[in-house]
Amino acid sequence: MPVVDQLNMVSKTPRHVxxxxxxxxxxxxxxxxPRSRGHLEGAKAVRECVEACLxxxxxxxxxxxxxxxxxxxPKEEVDTLMGLLQRFLRDYTRDMxxxxxxVQAIGRLNELPPECQDQLEHAITTTANNKQxxxxxxxNYSGRTEIIxxxxxxxxxxxxxxxxxxxxxxxxxxxxxxxxxxxxxDLLIRTSxxxxxxxxxxxxVSYTEMYVIPKLWPDFSRxxxxxxxxxxxxxxxxxxxx
Ligand code: IPE
Ligand code: IPE
Ligand code: MG
Numbered sequence: 030m031p032v033v034d035q036l037n038m039v040s041k042t043p044r045h046v047x048x049x050x051x052x053x054x055x056x057x058x059x060x061x062x063p064r065s066r067g068h069l070e071g072a073k074a075v076r077e078c079v080e081a082c083l084x085x086x087x088x089x090x091x092x093x094x095x096x097x098x099x100x101x102x103p104k105e106e107v108d109t110l111m112g113l114l115q116r117f118l119r120d121y122t123r124d125m126x127x128x129x130x131x132v133q134a135i136g137r138l139n140e141l142p143p144e145c146q147d148q149l150e151h152a153i154t155t156t157a158n159n160k161q162x163x164x165x166x167x168x169n170y171s172g173r174t175e176i177i178x179x180x181x182x183x184x185x186x187x188x189x190x191x192x193x194x195x196x197x198x199x200x201x202x203x204x205x206x207x208x209x210x211x212x213x214x215d216l217l218i219r220t221s222x223x224x225x226x227x228x229x230x231x232x233x234v235s236y237t238e239m240y241v242i243p244k245l246w247p248d249f250s251r252x253x254x255x256x257x258x259x260x261x262x263x264x265x266x267x268x269x270x271x
Pocket of ligand 1: 050052053054055056094095096099110221246
């Protein structure tokens with residue numbers, strides 16, 4: 030069944046879907062291939078996911094592409110991931126620009142290789158006025174560093190007398206995060222079966238619905254996204270109420 034028809038059966042589309050794209054390495058290992066091949070296939074799954082979000086009318090898609098902890102991996106793998114990111118942006122930005130995708134990024138972006146920063150900057154500026162879907166790449170991202178960066182900036186404003194400490198509430202704190210202009214995720218998808226958050230959007234997922242599937246990220250398809258939304262629709266979000 031085409032995704033658009035399936036959409037009609039879906040009553041509530043989550044506004045913001047966040048994805049922990051996990052399992053590229055295992056996907057490759059299962060085939061006796063190098064991990065880099067898994068990352069390459071993973072990048073193809075990203076394109077499919079972006080396209081499915083466009084069709085389903087999702088407004089925000091946040092993709093966890095590289096964590097601050099991922100620098101601990103062998104240099105060769107880190108280089109592959111940074112290279113793939115550049116290639117993804119180089120090959121796909123024009124298409125995303127045409128299809129109404131606005132690219133954004135969260136994380137300590139200034140610590141990325143300069144070529145990566147340039148590609149990212151180019152993708153962000155060329156797509157800045159798009160309105161269909163905002164695709165947010167979390168790169169050199171972790172929830173704790175995001176919170177630390179926010180606290181440092183807040184503390185500076187307090188020390189400079191610009192901000193009375195009593196005025197700090199959840200809303201004000203959120204406005205200091207990288208995600209200041211984004212709604213919190215409604216649905217968090219993690220592939221490869223791992224039941225953990227791995228330092229992703231720690232503040233923002235306080236009431237996000239979680240959906241974990243055993244499938245490895247390179248195998249993630251449109252249908253998996255439709256299934257996730259279907260499951261999301263069966264959930265009752267209570268936010269601590271009755
Ligand atoms: C996810 O796949 C991609 C990144 C973390 C960059 P992994 O590389 O973590 O694959 P597994 O979890 O080792 O299988
Ligand atoms: C989470 O996956 C980070 C990304 C998907 C970019 P990891 O593979 O790094 O997480 P752990 O090590 O299984 O917690
Ligand atoms: Mg992993």
